[in-house]
Amino acid sequence: MNWTAQDMDTYLQQIEYIDTLIVPLLKVETTPGDMKRSASSSEFLMHLTMFIETQFKGRMMLMPPFAYTTSTDLTEMAATLSRDLSVAPFKHVFFLTTDSAWTSIKVDGEVIWLPSIPLENMDPQLRKTIIEDQLRQALPRFMEKWSEQ
Amino acid sequence: MSKKVSRRQFMSYTLMGVGGFMASGMLMPMVRFAIDPVLQKKDEGDYILTPQKFDELTEMPVRVDFTIKDRKDAWYKSDVSNTAWVYREGDTVIALSPVCKHLGCTVNWGGDENHSDQFFCPCHAGRYMKNGENVKGTPPLGPLDEFDVKVEDGFVYLGKTKPNTLV
Numbered sequence: 001m002n003w004t005a006q007d008m009d010t011y012l013q014q015i016e017y018i019d020t021l022i023v024p025l026l027k028v029e030t031t032p033g034d035m036k037r038s039a040s041s042s043e044f045l046m047h048l049t050m051f052i053e054t055q056f057k058g059r060m061m062l063m064p065p066f067a068y069t070t071s072t073d074l075t076e077m078a079a080t081l082s083r084d085l086s087v088a089p090f091k092h093v094f095f096l097t098t099d100s101a102w103t104s105i106k107v108d109g110e111v112i113w114l115p116s117i118p119l120e121n122m123d124p125q126l127r128k129t130i131i132e133d134q135l136r137q138a139l140p141r142f143m144e145k146w147s148e149q
Numbered sequence: 150m151s152k153k154v155s156r157r158q159f160m161s162y163t164l165m166g167v168g169g170f171m172a173s174g175m176l177m178p179m180v181r182f183a184i185d186p187v188l189q190k191k192d193e194g195d196y197i198l199t200p201q202k203f204d205e206l207t208e209m210p211v212r213v214d215f216t217i218k219d220r221k222d223a224w225y226k227s228d229v230s231n232t233a234w235v236y237r238e239g240d241t242v243i244a245l246s247p248v249c250k251h252l253g254c255t256v257n258w259g260g261d262e263n264h265s266d267q268f269f270c271p272c273h274a275g276r277y278m279k280n281g282e283n284v285k286g287t288p289p290l291g292p293l294d295e296f297d298v299k300v301e302d303g304f305v306y307l308g309k310t311k312p313n314t315l316v
C-alpha cells in the first residue's frame with residue numbers, strides 16, 4: 001500500500017493482512033560535489049521501494065521517505081523513529097536505505113542497506129532487471145521475518 | 150537519453166500540466182493498466198506492443214514485461230512498467246494480470262513448489278489455477294483479470310484488463 005488516503009482506507013479495513021511497514025531513509029547531501037550522487041541514490045531508493053510496493057502491495061505499507069541532511073544525528077533520529085513508529089500497529093518494520101551509516105545504528109526494526117546503483121542512464125528494461133536483482137537481495141530478509149510467526 | 154523534447158513529449162507535458170493533475174487522481178485505480186487518455190490518440194488504439202513473439206509462446210505461462218511510455222505525473226515515474234502472464238492455448242493467446250485479487254500483490258507462476266502448476270501470491274499464500282481461477286480456501290475471492298490480446302506481425306499486443314472470461 002502507498003501512503004495515500006485511498007490505500008489507507010484499504011489498510012484500515014485489512015490491518016491483519018498488511019502487517020509490514022517499509023520506511024525509506026534518505027540521505028540528502030548538499031555540498032555541490034555530492035549532490036549528483038545524492039540525487040542518484042534518492043532516485044534509486046524511490047524506484048526500489050516503489051517496486052517493492054507493487055510486488056507486495058497487499059502485505060506492506062510504504063511510508064513516505066524520511067529525509068535528513070549530512071549532519072543529522074542518526075542515533076537520535078533512530079530513537080525518535082523507533083518511538084513514534086511503535087505506535088503504528090505493524091508487526092514488522094523494515095528501514096530501507098543506501099546510507100551505510102544505518103547499519104551500525106540501533107533502531108527498532110530491520111535495517112536493509114543496499115548500495116546505490118545509478119539508474120539514470122539505463123533504459124527501462126535494464127533498470128527493471130537491476131531493481132529486481134536488488135529486491136532479490138532483500139527478499140530473504142522479508143521472508144525470514146514473515147515466517148517467524 | 151536525448152535531451153530534445155519531442156513534440157509528443159511536449160504535448161504531454163503541457164497537457165499533463167493542465168488536466169493531468171486532476172485526471173491522475175481519478176485514474177489511480179486503473180493507472181497501472183491504462184494509458185492516459187490524453188496520450189491515446191497517437192498510440193494505435195489501446196494496444197501496446199510487447200517484446201513477446203507469438204511463435205515462442207507455449208502452454209506454459211511466461212512473464213511478459215511491457216512499458217507504457219511517457220507518463221509524467223508520478224514522482225520519479227516517467228514510464229509505467231507492466232507485466233502479464235502469457236500463454237497459448239491452441240491458436241489463442243491468453244494473458245492474465247499478475248495483480249492478486251486479494252489485496253493486490255504480484256503473483257508468480259509456479260511460485261509455490263508444492264503447486265508448481267498454479268499462480269502463487271507470496272503475500273498470504275493465495276493461489277490460482279492456470280486460467281486464473283482462484284483456489285478455494287486461499288484468500289483471493291475472485292479470478293485474475295485478463296488482458297485484451299491481439300497478435301500482429303508475429304508479436305503479442307496487450308490492451309486493457311477486463312474481468313476473467315475463462316473461468
Ligand code: FES
Binds near residue numbers: 059249250252254272
Ligand atoms: S494479496 Fe495475494 S493472497 Fe493476499
